[in-house]
Amino acid sequence: MIGIFDSGVGGLTVVRELQKELPEYDLIYFGDTARTPYGNKSKETIIKYALEDADFLIARGAHVLVVACNTVSALGIDALRKRYPDIPIFEVITPAVKKAIELSNNKRIGIIGTRATIGSGIYEKKIAEEGRFSVISKACPLFVPFIEEGWHKSAELKRIARRYLDGLKNENPDVLILGCTHYPIIKDIIQVKIGRRTRLVDSALSIAQEIKKLLFSDKGLDNKLSKNKELKIYLSDKTPHSINIVNKILGNNVNIYEDSDNF
Amino acid sequence: MIGIFDSGVGGLTVVRELQKELPEYDLIYFGDTARTPYGNKSKETIIKYALEDADFLIARGAHVLVVACNTVSALGIDALRKRYPDIPIFEVITPAVKKAIELSNNKRIGIIGTRATIGSGIYEKKIAEEGRFSVISKACPLFVPFIEEGWHKSAELKRIARRYLDGLKNENPDVLILGCTHYPIIKDIIQVKIGRRTRLVDSALSIAQEIKKLLFSDKGLDNKLSKNKELKIYLSDKTPHSINIVNKILGNNVNIYEDSDNF
Numbered sequence: 001m002i003g004i005f006d007s008g009v010g011g012l013t014v015v016r017e018l019q020k021e022l023p024e025y026d027l028i029y030f031g032d033t034a035r036t037p038y039g040n041k042s043k044e045t046i047i048k049y050a051l052e053d054a055d056f057l058i059a060r061g062a063h064v065l066v067v068a069c070n071t072v073s074a075l076g077i078d079a080l081r082k083r084y085p086d087i088p089i090f091e092v093i094t095p096a097v098k099k100a101i102e103l104s105n106n107k108r109i110g111i112i113g114t115r116a117t118i119g120s121g122i123y124e125k126k127i128a129e130e131g132r133f134s135v136i137s138k139a140c141p142l143f144v145p146f147i148e149e150g151w152h153k154s155a156e157l158k159r160i161a162r163r164y165l166d167g168l169k170n171e172n173p174d175v176l177i178l179g180c181t182h183y184p185i186i187k188d189i190i191q192v193k194i195g196r197r198t199r200l201v202d203s204a205l206s207i208a209q210e211i212k213k214l215l216f217s218d219k220g221l222d223n224k225l226s227k228n229k230e231l232k233i234y235l236s237d238k239t240p241h242s243i244n245i246v247n248k249i250l251g252n253n254v255n256i257y258e259d260s261d262n263f
Numbered sequence: 264m265i266g267i268f269d270s271g272v273g274g275l276t277v278v279r280e281l282q283k284e285l286p287e288y289d290l291i292y293f294g295d296t297a298r299t300p301y302g303n304k305s306k307e308t309i310i311k312y313a314l315e316d317a318d319f320l321i322a323r324g325a326h327v328l329v330v331a332c333n334t335v336s337a338l339g340i341d342a343l344r345k346r347y348p349d350i351p352i353f354e355v356i357t358p359a360v361k362k363a364i365e366l367s368n369n370k371r372i373g374i375i376g377t378r379a380t381i382g383s384g385i386y387e388k389k390i391a392e393e394g395r396f397s398v399i400s401k402a403c404p405l406f407v408p409f410i411e412e413g414w415h416k417s418a419e420l421k422r423i424a425r426r427y428l429d430g431l432k433n434e435n436p437d438v439l440i441l442g443c444t445h446y447p448i449i450k451d452i453i454q455v456k457i458g459r460r461t462r463l464v465d466s467a468l469s470i471a472q473e474i475k476k477l478l479f480s481d482k483g484l485d486n487k488l489s490k491n492k493e494l495k496i497y498l499s500d501k502t503p504h505s506i507n508i509v510n511k512i513l514g515n516n517v518n519i520y521e522d523s524d525n526f
Contacts, residue, residue: 034308035298040411045297045500045523115504145408148303156426159419237308241378260308 001026001226002211003062005053008036009242010144010182011068012249014092015231017208018066022215024227030056034237034263037144038071039114039180046116050076051083056234056262058084063224066207067091070113070179074120088214088221095206096177097126103199104133104175110168110198111137112190113179114144123179136171140164144182148245152186161186161193169194177201185249231255236263264289264489265474266325268316271299272505273407273445274331275512277355278494280471281329285478287490293319297500297526300407301334302377302443309379313339314346319497319525321347326487329470330354333376333442337383351477351484358469359440360389366462367396367438373431373461374400375453376442377407386442399434403427407445411508415449424449424456432457440464448512494518499526 002025004015009031018027030053032038038046050072054065065087067073067080073091080089100109111123118139127133143164146157168176176198178184184202191200215222231254235242238258246256265288267278272294281290293316295301301309313335317328328350330336330343336354343352363372374386381402390396406427409420431439439461441447447465454463478485494517498505501521509519 034304040502040504041297041500042502042523048523141412142405142408142414145405149404151405156419156422159422163419237304239303239305241303260305260311 001028001060001062002064002066003028003030003057003060004066004068005030005032005057006069006181007031007038007071008033009235009245009249010180012246013181013184013204014066014068014207016250017204018211019231021208021212024229026226026228026230027232028057028060028062029231029233031233031235031242032263033235033239033242034260037114038069039116039141039144041116043075046071047076047079050080052263054080054084056259058087063087064211064221065089066211068181068204068207070117070181070203074117074122090207090211092181092203092207093122093126095210096179096201096203097123097130099206100175100177100201101127101130101133103201106172106174107132108134108136108171108173110171110173110176110194111135111179112140112164112168112176112183113137115139115141117179123177136168136173138164138168143186144180147182147185153189157186158189158193161189165190165193173198175199175201178203232257234259236260264291264323264325265327265329266291266293266320266323267329267331268293268295268320269332269444270294270301270334271296272498272508272512273443275509276444276447276467277329277331277470279513280467281474282494284471284475287492289489289491289493290495291320291323291325292494292496294496294498294505295526296498296502296505297523300377301332302379302404302407304379306338309334310339310342313343315526317343317347319522321350326350327474327484328352329474331444331467331470333380333444333466337380337385353470353474355444355466355470356385356389358473359442359464359466360386360393362469363438363440363464364390364393364396366464369435369437370395371397371399371434371436373434373436373439373457374398374442375403375427375431375439375446376400378402378404380442386440399431399436401427401431406449407443410445410448416452420449421452421456424452428453428456432461436461438462438464441466495520497522499523
């Protein structure tokens with residue numbers, strides 16, 4: 001099974017892309033809705049929670065781990081690889097950085113994300129490893145609450161988006177990385193506010209393509225993964241509200257389980 | 264010591280009022296910033312976290328517990344009283360309801376709060392016990408993220424407030440209960456949007472007055488409480504951002520400790 005986890009339900013945008021790219025593969029998803037969001041927490045707390053999330057999926061038979069959470073990808077990946085040295089662990093940052101570098105002509109790359117992701121400086125670091133680029137980053141902590149409120153098409157969100165993105169736009173990046181798995185849901189608004197000349201990089205899509213590539217080249221790993229088109233979703237807190245967002249992202253035909261004992 | 268806890272730092276508005284009403288008393292505060300917010304979580308998860316929060320304060324010598332969190336007051340108070348039958352436990356709902364009933368002339372009372380608080384129906388239930396009132400309630404989940412973003416005076420928040428409160432205003436309540444400890448911070452905006460004819464009831468202020476009354480009438484309890492003007496603040500996750508909000512509410516002269524082991 002491919003195990004995917006996120007601080008909440010936003011990582012289901014990665015599941016959606018995995019289902020398109022690898023429709024046969026069994027997926028198990030864990031969303032830590034009891035302790036969401038991670039984006040404003042400290043590094044220590046994020047690592048602690050990330051290890052618990054990974055333990056949950058490994059215990060249920062995951063052979064590949066996908067960290068569908070930018071905050072954990074930014075701050076917890078070393079700890080995860082240390083705990084599980086034999087498990088391939090994918091994170092959302094590297095594929096998005098690769099894609100952005102491939103697409104950028106003017107070598108000016110923008111990044112938006114949670115406070116913890118942006119504060120970590122991880123995107124700047126990874127981009128600097130690839131060459132000389134100007135990186136312009138901006139934390140947008142209100143995007144997630146707006147999406148979770150269901151106001152993802154509201155006039156208010158458009159104003160908020162303008163306020164967050166105006167300064168970024170003035171710096172003329174020709175690529176903007178959506179550094180949070182919730183953001184693809186408001187892609188259209190972000191595109192309008194940042195302007196048509198800036199291309200958006202969706203980390204959900206990039207990571208799914210990256211995993212597909214690896215599985216096609218590593219048949220040993222591929223053989224370990226079951227392929228019955230199954231998707232199991234576990235949440236640490238199952239509420240009408242969280243179910244509603246799951247259905248908004250994936251449609252209504254999904255099984256949602258709760259495990260609140262360990263979180 | 265008087266122990267106060269909240270899902271995060273919003274409950275410090277209660278500490279601020281306690282310091283005004285009972286300046287001599289030692290206070291110990293626990294804010295569960297690692298797992299904040301509670302307002303969108305299920306009842307089971309809220310109870311589990313509330314018991315852990317209370318255990319933390321009792322273990323550190325609290326003789327009185329103040330639940331400075333509307334969500335826990337709405338959903339976790341029975342579980343807390345069962346766990347600690349001998350400790351006086353104050354919650355923020357009853358004092359606010361009493362105050363609202365005292366102030367209302369047209370018998371139409373408005374309530375705003377988190378999704379969990381409003382969904383619990385607890386205010387309606389408590390108000391119905393006191394007589395025939397019309398109760399108009401509205402969940403305002405974006406107020407807390409806006410306050411925590413530091414945009415508590417922004418034009419965007421004013422628009423959001425209008426969107427949340429317009430329907431409420433049309434129902435003509437003459438009293439509006441601020442059913443979340445964060446809301447006193449944006450009192451002015453709420454007052455403008457709901458209109459001058461509606462009086463606001465601040466649960467932070469109401470609870471501090473209620474505790475003062477009880478301590479003056481129960482000298483046995485009062486004698487148990489130390490009075491050295493000390494305030495200790497514990498957070499389950501101490502970040503620059505959470506420290507910033509603590510300082511915004513209480514000023515800079517506070518000691519903030521972290522206990523992340525148990526949360």
